[in-house]
Amino acid sequence: MLYDYKSIEKKWQQRWDDAHAFExxxxxxxxxxxxxxxxxxxxxxxxxxxxxxxxTALDIVSRKKRMQGYNVLFPMGWDAFGLPTENxxxxxxxHPRIVTERNVARFKSQLKxxxxxxxxxxxINTTDPDYYKWTQWIFxxxxxxxxxxxxxxxxxxxxxxxxxxxxxxxxxxxxxxxGSAVIRKVKSQWMLKITExxxxxxxxLSGLDFIERVKTQQINWIGKSKGAEIDFxxxxxxxxxxxxxxxxxxxxxxxxVIAPEHExxxxxxxxxxxxxxxxxxxxxxxxxxDFERTELVKEKTxxxxxxxxxxxPANGKEIPIFxxxxxxxxxxxxxxxxxxxxxxxxxxxxxxFGLPIIEVVAGGNVEEAAFTDVxxxxxCNSGFLDGLEVEDAKAKMIEFLEQNGIxxxxxxxxxxxxxxxxxxxxxxxxxxxxxxxxxxxAIPEEQLPLTLPEVDSYEPTENGxxxxxLMTDWVNCSCPRCGGRAKRETDTMxxxxxxxxxxxxxxxxxxxxxxxxxxxxxxxxxxxxYNGGMEHTTLHLLYSRFWSKFLYDxxxxxxxxxxxxxTSHGMILGENGEKMSKSxxxxxxxxxxxxxxxxxxxxxxxxxxGDFEQAAPWNPQSIKGCKRFLERFMNLxxxxxxxxxxxxxxxxxxxxxxxxxxxxxxxxFNTAIAAMMAMINTVYEVGKITRDELKTLATVLSxxxxxxxxxxxxxLGGKGLVSLAKWPEYDESKCGDDVCEMPVQINGKVRGxxxxxxxxxxxxxxxxAKADAKIAAALADKTVVKEIVVxxxxxxxxxx
RNA sequence: GCGGGCGUGGCGGAACUGGCAGACGCGCCAGACUUAGGAUCUGGUGGUUACCCCGUGCAGGUUCGAUUCCUGUCGCCCGCACCA
Numbered sequence: 001m002l003y004d005y006k007s008i009e010k011k012w013q014q015r016w017d018d019a020h021a022f023e024x025x026x027x028x029x030x031x032x033x034x035x036x037x038x039x040x041x042x043x044x045x046x047x048x049x050x051x052x053x054x055x056t057a058l059d060i061v062s063r064k065k066r067m068q069g070y071n072v073l074f075p076m077g078w079d080a081f082g083l084p085t086e087n088x089x090x091x092x093x094x095h096p097r098i099v100t101e102r103n104v105a106r107f108k109s110q111l112k113x114x115x116x117x118x119x120x121x122x123x124i125n126t127t128d129p130d131y132y133k134w135t136q137w138i139f140x141x142x143x144x145x146x147x148x149x150x151x152x153x154x155x156x157x158x159x160x161x162x163x164x165x166x167x168x169x170x171x172x173x174x175x176x177x178x179g180s181a182v183i184r185k186v187k188s189q190w191m192l193k194i195t196e197x198x199x200x201x202x203x204x205l206s207g208l209d210f211i212e213r214v215k216t217q218q219i220n221w222i223g224k225s226k227g228a229e230i231d232f233x234x235x236x237x238x239x240x241x242x243x244x245x246x247x248x249x250x251x252x253x254x255x256x257v258i259a260p261e262h263e264x265x266x267x268x269x270x271x272x273x274x275x276x277x278x279x280x281x282x283x284x285x286x287x288x289x290d291f292e293r294t295e296l297v298k299e300k301t302x303x304x305x306x307x308x309x310x311x312x313p314a315n316g317k318e319i320p321i322f323x324x325x326x327x328x329x330x331x332x333x334x335x336x337x338x339x340x341x342x343x344x345x346x347x348x349x350x351x352x353f354g355l356p357i358i359e360v361v362a363g364g365n366v367e368e369a370a371f372t373d374v375x376x377x378x379x380c381n382s383g384f385l386d387g388l389e390v391e392d393a394k395a396k397m398i399e400f401l402e403q404n405g406i407x408x409x410x411x412x413x414x415x416x417x418x419x420x421x422x423x424x425x426x427x428x429x430x431x432x433x434x435x436x437x438x439x440x441x442a443i444p445e446e447q448l449p450l451t452l453p454e455v456d457s458y459e460p461t462e463n464g465x466x467x468x469x470l471m472t473d474w475v476n477c478s479c480p481r482c483g484g485r486a487k488r489e490t491d492t493m494x495x496x497x498x499x500x501x502x503x504x505x506x507x508x509x510x511x512x513x514x515x516x517x518x519x520x521x522x523x524x525x526x527x528x529x530y531n532g533g534m535e536h537t538t539l540h541l542l543y544s545r546f547w548s549k550f551l552y553d554x555x556x557x558x559x560x561x562x563x564x565x566x567t568s569h570g571m572i573l574g575e576n577g578e579k580m581s582k583s584x585x586x587x588x589x590x591x592x593x594x595x596x597x598x599x600x601x602x603x604x605x606x607x608x609x610g611d612f613e614q615a616a617p618w619n620p621q622s623i624k625g626c627k628r629f630l631e632r633f634m635n636l637x638x639x640x641x642x643x644x645x646x647x648x649x650x651x652x653x654x655x656x657x658x659x660x661x662x663x664x665x666x667x668x669f670n671t672a673i674a675a676m677m678a679m680i681n682t683v684y685e686v687g688k689i690t691r692d693e694l695k696t697l698a699t700v701l702s703x704x705x706x707x708x709x710x711x712x713x714x715x716l717g718g719k720g721l722v723s724l725a726k727w728p729e730y731d732e733s734k735c736g737d738d739v740c741e742m743p744v745q746i747n748g749k750v751r752g753x754x755x756x757x758x759x760x761x762x763x764x765x766x767x768x769a770k771a772d773a774k775i776a777a778a779l780a781d782k783t784v785v786k787e788i789v790v791x792x793x794x795x796x797x798x799x800x
Numbered sequence: 801g802c803g804g805g806c807g808u809g810g811c812g813g814a815a816c817u818g819g820c821a822g823a824c825g826c827g828c829c830a831g832a833c834u835u836a837g838g839a840u841c842u843g844g845u846g847g848u849u850a851c852c853c854c855g856u857g858c859a860g861g862u863u864c865g866a867u868u869c870c871u872g873u874c875g876c877c878c879g880c881a882c883c884a
Binding site for chain 2: 414608631
């Protein structure tokens with residue numbers, strides 16, 4: 001039978017559409033399964049071969065769940081706001097909406113060609129005003145709850161995109177998107193208080209089925225640390241507060257360091273005798289980009305603040321104060337006590353500036369290197385702490401600090417608040433106005449969505465303001481509260497806004513009264529299985545967990561964690577093992593593969609290529625193996641005769657169903673396919689198969705290669721769609737063998753194989769083994785020391 | 801530096817809680833059918849090969865038995881990066 005994949009695929013895709021086969025049912029009494037893949041950014045390049053890997057994987061999961069009787073929600077949509085579209089629009093003078101529409105159309109037809117069982121009736125688009133109405137609504141709730149605030153602050157600013165970036169968007173000191181230098185710029189920005197959720201974002205992970213590397217990466221990013229804050233009195237008559245995780249080493253603090261941006265530099269101006277020098281250092285630090293700052297890690301720099309000294313509260317000694325950019329303004333209090341004997345950075349700095357190093361934890365040689373071990377050392381030179389171990393000394397010191405009112409226990413996080421405004425056009429307008437009398441006021445919810453106005457130019461202004469700032473008619477408005485003169489916020493939201501809640505909209509995408517109905521959210525949420533890229537672990541995944549927790553707190557969402565399970569796929573690399581990119585010239589176009597081999601072959605190959613979680617290089621040669629398999633599968637139609645079972649195949653088929661069922665659940669798609677290939681090989685060896693059996697095989701194949709499966713199923717007279725057929729059951733009693741082959745080892749080396757009954761006793765097995773001619777010969781002149789029999793596994797005879 | 805992961809044939813990769821290393825596929829070799837084959841089918845395919853033997857980055861260890869567990873070491877990938 002000719003495998004005419006083009007007509008087969010067209011035919012079945014049409015039939016699925018006509019039957020609305022993959023639309024989630026509105027019946028909330030059915031058992032539900034919500035499987036989700038990250039919705040793509042519809043770029044101008046079209047689909048990449050990397051996209052179908054996670055999509056096909058979760059399509060397989062969804063298809064199987066559907067066949068197992070679940071009401072499955074497997075939706076798709078478009079995360080369509082963003083810079084590339086805007087940049088394209090600027091360059092080609094086309095409205096970003098038109099560009100987006102075009103890209104979406106292309107993506108959609110490409111995804112449809114792959115036979116993915118998305119519920120297209122729930123398609124969403126973040127740039128649709130009916131969608132971003134609710135993105136804006138959530139922002140207003142955050143604003144009302146005090147979690148959105150505007151702050152004048154030093155932000156990351158991309159010199160090329162002319163836009164503010166979140167910490168998460170700065171990679172190695174350069175812009176994640178364009179690779180240009182990122183500098184610090186003081187701007188007034190909308191911020192979201194994600195830090196208020198830092199603790200819950202860590203603790204919430206414990207009950208979730210996330211792959212371990214996602215959990216640890218999020219925990220590290222949030223960076224919880226326990227320590228203490230301590231006040232140091234100064235000769236200026238005030239006190240300087242520091243944060244430390246090693247309050248036990250307070251007696252060893254021989255100097256202090258504050259960040260260049262620390263407010264005390266200005267406060268102490270009159271007292272400082274070398275203010276010019278300090279100012280110069282400050283200016284230099286400000287000019288450095290993040291990249292330069294990290295480049296200069298090796299060499300510590302700094303300037304002493306001459307004229308003010310601090311007093312160590314533990315021993316009353318006067319110590320100097322420095323400014324240095326190795327202390328960060330944004331973490332802790334922006335000031336530290338330096339304990340060179342027990343901190344590597346302080347040690348380096350002390351060596352360079354000739355500062356005293358006092359050992360307060362015995363166990364190392366502090367003249368050679370900082371001794372940072374907290375397990376073995378004992379306190380010394382520390383008055384009332386002497387002789388204690390580090391942990392005990394910490395507790396005692398905190399007690400001391402609190403009793404004397406000079407400090408307290410304190411928890412800090414690395415996580416920063418989320419910089420939420422962008423000086424760009426193609427994003428959700430921030431639905432706030434600034435009234436001359438009332439300050440910032442949210443626009444009334446019934447006026448949402450606040451739509452993007454039409455502008456003449458999408459380019460940011462030279463001074464880095466949003467293009468919307470030039471639209472004076474739009475900007476000038478009246479205050480919703482007092483009716484007075486007001487101006488609209490002209491910044492837009494970052495791309496991450498729309499994707500922070502999109503999985504909720506899928507539950508009820510056409511709702512005009514709420515982001516989704518409470519009933520729909522209660523039924524569908526949380527997402528049962530969410531797969532996406534590792535690159536989103538500290539961005540989208542964290543942000544969307546934050547928003548979910550917030551929506552839970554304001555009683556909009558019934559669960560406080562949005563995803564029950566999170567997995568991540570490996571990248572598809574180019575033929576040469578490198579990341580696919582235009583510049584490397586190793587990009588594979590999925591359209592070509594679908595055209596030359598068919599969607600089913602493409603799907604199979606993407607799943608067969610290797611471990612789902614591991615990166616794998618594309619190999620154009622290997623694809624044909626998958627196509628051959630499908631051809632061989634279809635050719636079984638010529639062989640299939642009669643009904644019932646074939647004795648030689650019965651066990652194999654039962655085992656296959658068992659393996660494929662469990663392999664899909666544990667995302668071992670590659671071995672599931674290998675097992676199906678082996679099954680077909682067995683059928684060809686045996687030379688016969690019944691029509692019933694082939695129908696079963698088609699059913700098992702259908703999540704992987706749905707078009708071929710439908711075709712075979714229909715030809716065999718199967719009723720309805722195999723995509724909606726019942727997933728086959730297997731008979732456990734028919735999965736095992738009555739007899740098994742057991743290898744016989746002598747001193748751990750295989751010397752023969754015996755066939756034994758499944759229920760044979762150890763003695764019987766051993767008897768059989770020894771009766772084997774080869775084994776008997778090998779044992780002839782040896783003394784048996786030990787005999788090991790593991791039924792079903794192995795026989796090992798140890799001899800001398 | 802810290803955190804996570806990975807080293808298995810010519811290639812992608814299999815191997816359940818330690819139990820016949822190399823499933824499945826690609827490639828390659830031989831044969832069949834063919835005017836032809838980059839189509840299809842059959843057989844073979846870790847090294848050396850009659851056997852023995854050697855083989856999961858390297859060196860040790862635990863064990864009757866180690867790709868799997870432990871120690872050390874080398875190499876690669878990813879994430880974070882002066883977070884006090």
